[in-house]
Amino acid sequence: MVLAAGHAVNPRDSGARLQALESVNDMSGRPDPIPLCVDLDGTLIRTDVLLESFLGLVKTSPLRAIRALFRLRRGRAEFKQDIADQVDLDASVLPYDDEVLAYLREERAGGRRIVLATATNEKYARQIAEHVGLFDEVLASDSKTNLSAERKLDRLRRRFGSGNFDYAGNSHADLRIWPEARSALLVRPERGVEARDARCSRITRVFPANGGVTTALLRAMRPHQWLKNLLLLVPLVAAHRITEADLLATALLAFVSFSLCASSAYVANDLLDLRADRHHPRKRLRPLASGALSVQQGLGLSLVLLACGLGLGAIVSTAFLSMVALYYALTLAYSLSIKNRVVADIMLLAGLYTLRIIAGGVAVQIVPT
Template sequence: MPDPVPLVVDLDGTLLRSDLLVESALAHARAKPLRALAPLAWLGGGKAALKQRLAEAADIDVAALPYDGRVLELIARERALGRRIVLATASHRLYAERVAAHLQLFDEVLATENGVNLSAGRKRDSLLQRYGHQGYDYAGNSADDLAVWATARRAYVVNAGAALQRRAEAHGNVAELLPPPSGGARLRALFQALRAHQWAKNLLLFLPLLAAHVLDHPARLAAGALAFLCFSLCASSVYLLNDLLDVGDDRHHRSKRRRPFAAGTLPLLAGVALAPLLLAVAFAIALWLLPWKFSAVLLGYYALTLAYSLTLKRVMALDAITLAGLYTLRLIAGAAAFAVPLTFWMLAFSMFMFLSLALVKRYAELREARHRGDQGQARGRGYFPGDLEMIASLGAASGYLAVLVLALYTQDRATVSLYRQPQLIWLACPLLLFWVTRTWMLTHRGQMHDDPVVFALKDRASLVVGALFAAIFWAAT
């Protein structure tokens, strides 16, 4: 005979490796950035009222949410035995009903509605009223679920820490433990979210120092190390914020869906807490130990990246120009930190070269969309797969213009005064032509990583070209 006792399953943190309250707040912030702080005012009406307003304001694609496969297996196993399955969640009913309709696994849905936040004691009381003491089994994950486990026949403890597991086991009814990811896995997910490998881009800060030929000044090198740290912390803060705001789009992307927030391997609240913390540390160091001009440039960098994350990345052409500008701002920040002049040639070379690389990134994304058969506008972008040929021509032209700027640089009077043999710099031009051409050919063939800078740091030919490039400039001095 089927077990007459229903299996009741929690949603946030249990069935779902995420939290719909945080998801909806982030979706609202992205859709209406000028009203991103409005939920703080809504909270004055209570948590249930906040969830109601967010559910009405923010659309979430429940089909792309990160579900816990182990809980789905538990539900499927018990459902196959003929048991009744109930979804009981503190999330709003609008979202809970969509999840239930998508999964087609639940016989009943209990959720927050009509001003009642269904969590902790309220959830327990609702279940006791329906099924009686020990008249249900319950799968949950948080301290709020202790009250519910206490009156359940059997408890399924999902993704709970060791301390919470011990408190749940004290009730003597734990039937199964589904442990959370290990500490090592969480740490790896954190480093992935911070994108520490992207810090290599911040080495651009040292280019003004190299161009000014004052690399042998210890004080300036120390300032460079601090500037590198500040920019890296600020960049990681931006990466966290960008991934939080883009979590919905990332789940539909071939590779970005494996990012920690999109995949649910790192809690969204961890990113919400870390992003402002890293930013505060970066500016504290900059204001205390570096010239004020560096802090001003860092503030401009953050403001531009914030605008990019919220709006500019969805505007055709302006997104690529903004990316090129963000790279160029690193050079400007380096000049401010080292108190050295920044030449017109370096700024012009940077804008053209990094515009070419930004278009490489867009081309790679659109080529993948065309390969999948998509014909509509790219999700979260201002481009269509049909724009590929135009993007390729614009990107290659921009890369070749960077080579032209380098060639003209060798004829500048200031250049002649800085180098003993400035004519040797001409040898760098064919090297750069080769690299730009090869990069675009590989992109055209579908062999380019989503981020061309990361690709260049791993590509053997790019590393050889970089070494020869540096050797030419060293010989010219």
């Protein structure tokens, strides 16, 4: 049930979603004695610290990133610790949820105790808590314990007692915790979370999900950059065969294939450059850097685009598929290393333009001369 000013309301009521349903202080003005426990990923910040720090390791040392993956056999706690030991995180540029921060400031100003309760490694959690400056206590994962789901619930019950804490979260993993809390605060909840939580918890506030995801996905794909791929049509134009319908259809299919793979590479580049982009005056506004898209959404988008692009490339021909794969490998190499080498980056970018023309010739089986 969702309570609004002491009354039951439908959880789908958009008015209830935008309204705080319970005051921080009681009518006498005394601070709420129940601590507010706040999750980190997807709640306080619009990103995933583990994924982001792992991508940072991939960027600096792909081999060390591969070695780190083998630590997963020893458990997520050791894996998180290994990543934290190798990667530093700049807490000052993370995409914080401004509405949540404003709410926490109000609660803190009213004298309420606020606790950061997260499965993120304690190194990062404490850095973020210190930067935010609103938390009285930090509960986080360490090298032995991955503080997620059941383990987080157990820690909260031992620390505060069942029903003696409020909890703010966003994910399906938090559904195990909310029924044991006095009240639940939902921050941009994942699909299906609010409906399920309303059946077993007392929801006192919902921070509704922001719209514009479709727009953010399109922006991340950078379709304006697809104009470069019109170079695939050059062999067909140069051979004066652009009016042949079958060849034109093949060339256009190749164009779409190349464009989808290019967009996948752009998203991958943004994922690898998150930290640098957030320090840039313009790039910090990109969907992934700003948090308009989550890291998970970015990874999913990149993989889907790559799969579709390669699939269409295979329809064109095996030879063209190899050209698309080569293009993607070179762009990935550019993102990981070559872009930081002054002469090599220019040579590679110029070579990619030439590769587009060659790939277009392979698609329609016309050799440029």
